[in-house]
Amino acid sequence: MSLSLSPTAAARPSSTAPVTDAELVERARRHDDEAWAELVHRHHVAVYRTAYAALLRHGEADDAAQDAWMTAWQRLDGFRGDATFRTWLLAIAWRKALDRRRSLAGWLRRLAPASREDEGRDDMVNVADSATLDAQAALLDREARHRVRRALRGVPQAQRDCLLLAAGGELTYDEIGDLLDVPTGTVKWRVSEGRKRLRTRLEGLS
Amino acid sequence: MTRPPDPLARFARVTPPRDHVRRVLERTGSGPVNEQRRRPGDERAGNRHVLMPVRWLAASVAGLVVIAGLLLVYQVRDMRDIGLVPPAAAGEWGGKGVDVPVLPPRAYWEMSAFEEFTRLEASRTAATRRETSSARAAAEPRGTAQRSSAEGLPVNGPPQDGIAPIAIAAIDMGDIDVTPIGPLPAIAVGDIDVPELTVTPLSEEVQ
Numbered sequence: 407m408s409l410s411l412s413p414t415a416a417a418r419p420s421s422t423a424p425v426t427d428a429e430l431v432e433r434a435r436r437h438d439d440e441a442w443a444e445l446v447h448r449h450h451v452a453v454y455r456t457a458y459a460a461l462l463r464h465g466e467a468d469d470a471a472q473d474a475w476m477t478a479w480q481r482l483d484g485f486r487g488d489a490t491f492r493t494w495l496l497a498i499a500w501r502k503a504l505d506r507r508r509s510l511a512g513w514l515r516r517l518a519p520a521s522r523e524d525e526g527r528d529d530m531v532n533v534a535d536s537a538t539l540d541a542q543a544a545l546l547d548r549e550a551r552h553r554v555r556r557a558l559r560g561v562p563q564a565q566r567d568c569l570l571l572a573a574g575g576e577l578t579y580d581e582i583g584d585l586l587d588v589p590t591g592t593v594k595w596r597v598s599e600g601r602k603r604l605r606t607r608l609e610g611l612s
Numbered sequence: 613m614t615r616p617p618d619p620l621a622r623f624a625r626v627t628p629p630r631d632h633v634r635r636v637l638e639r640t641g642s643g644p645v646n647e648q649r650r651r652p653g654d655e656r657a658g659n660r661h662v663l664m665p666v667r668w669l670a671a672s673v674a675g676l677v678v679i680a681g682l683l684l685v686y687q688v689r690d691m692r693d694i695g696l697v698p699p700a701a702a703g704e705w706g707g708k709g710v711d712v713p714v715l716p717p718r719a720y721w722e723m724s725a726f727e728e729f730t731r732l733e734a735s736r737t738a739a740t741r742r743e744t745s746s747a748r749a750a751a752e753p754r755g756t757a758q759r760s761s762a763e764g765l766p767v768n769g770p771p772q773d774g775i776a777p778i779a780i781a782a783i784d785m786g787d788i789d790v791t792p793i794g795p796l797p798a799i800a801v802g803d804i805d806v807p808e809l810t811v812t813p814l815s816e817e818v819q
Contacts, residue, residue, distance in 0.1 A: 446636050454628040468629060472636060479640040547622065554623040573624035604620065 427491040435482055446475065449492055452576040453499045459570035460503035462555065470506050474499035493581060500585050557607035565600035572597050749785070 425433075425441075427448070433441035450471070457470040477498050485494060558566055571582045572593075579597075583590040 442640065443637055446633055446640075450628055450633050450636065454632065455624065455626060458626050459624060464626070464629075467626075468632060471628070471632070472639060475636045476639055550619045551623050554619050558623075569620070570624045573618070573620045575621065575625055601620075608619075 428487065431482065431485060431487075431491050442479070445491070449495055450475075452492065452496060452574075455574040455576050456496050456499045456571065457503040459567060459574055460500065460507055462558070462570075466506055467503070470503040471499060473506075474502045477502065489584075493584065496577065496581070497585055553608060553611050554604075557604050557611055560607045561600050561603045565596045565603065568593050568596035569600035569604065 425444070427445065430441040430445050434445060453474055454467060454471045457474065458464070458467040461467050461470060474495070478495050481498075485491065489497075558570075561569065567586065568582060571577050571585070572579065577585065579590050579593045583593045586593070
């Protein structure tokens with residue numbers, strides 16, 4: 407983009423690409439909708455995956471993620487910057503997902519196994535992946551996800567949480583420890599034990 | 613996009629729905645971002661004071677109503693137990709005195725409540741029937757029951773199937789002769805002979 411030195415030229419339009427999260431947050435506090443939209447675009451996948459790690463259902467993860475964004479937007483003025491915006495945001499998303507998981511309604515919903523419709527949404531939301539696969543590979547992929555979902559039921563919840571948060575690729579072990587309020591070593595141990603159990607269950611299911 | 617080979621990773625690395633970001637921006641009041649550049653700081657509608665979802669408000673109000681109703685029920689029950697609120701059905705004994713002479717407390721100690729109730733109930737019922745029959749006798753010389761019994765009809769309504777009516781002989785109500793009481797004998801009040809009391813000193817105790 408060329409730099410105009412003429413005083414009568416139009417102001418150079420602002421760009422959000424190289425802007426850090428802290429600067430975007432500051433601008434969003436001043437009601438800059440573009441800055442807020444940029445924050446949403448940057449972190450919506452991480453928020454969604456964090457909620458999905460707790461709930462394992464797309465519909466509930468979507469609702470929890472929406473609630474997390476709403477809470478973050480309402481409390482944006484109270485964000486002190488002690489941690490990064492991403493860490494703060496994912497902590498909100500995790501708490502929202504846990505609240506939904508612990509609620510009576512959520513417990514009743516989880517009594518019913520995940521329907522094929524919910525698993526079918528796996529194919530819809532992962533269309534970016536499926537587009538590169540042929541039909542057979544897509545079918546195998548869907549079956550593999552179904553087996554993983556069934557195998558995860560046999561993994562203790564604490565290990566399952568750490569396992570899925572780590573497998574989501576959005577958080578480091580330290581960040582997971584901060585999120586769950588456990589030491590990093592405990593997180594690593596839970597991930598290791600969770601993988602062993604999952605492998606055993608998958609071998610039993612296959 | 614490179615697909616992770618690990619099935620667990622493929623399971624965990626889900627992708628949000630396509631309209632997820634749009635709905636987030638709509639809820640937070642930003643709406644769809646205008647493609648045209650705008651200056652930062654422009655005024656735009658962004659209502660941060662989002663009201664609580666209606667369903668949670670309705671659930672909270674319903675819960676408060678239920679709690680208030682339960683508290684009211686318990687409060688009324690307590691008041692009724694204390695006696696501030698009269699019971700709905702006063703019953704036969706409510707508000708009416710029982711014609712029982714006052715007995716000394718000792719007499720009540722060995723009294724059976726159930727026997728007393730049965731006795732009082734029977735006496736009250738008998739008194740009610742006497743009042744009813746005397747009122748009917750004053751209104752009609754021969755009551756319905758007497759007429760029915762004289763004609764051979766059952767006293768209590770039409771005969772039931774398979775049960776023969778009970779023939780009740782007519783009761784002739786004779787005249788009641790009340791002999792006036794004669795003059796009472798005069799009571800002569802005489803002197804009462806009271807023996808003279810002799811008070812003797814107490815003997816000293818033998819130590």
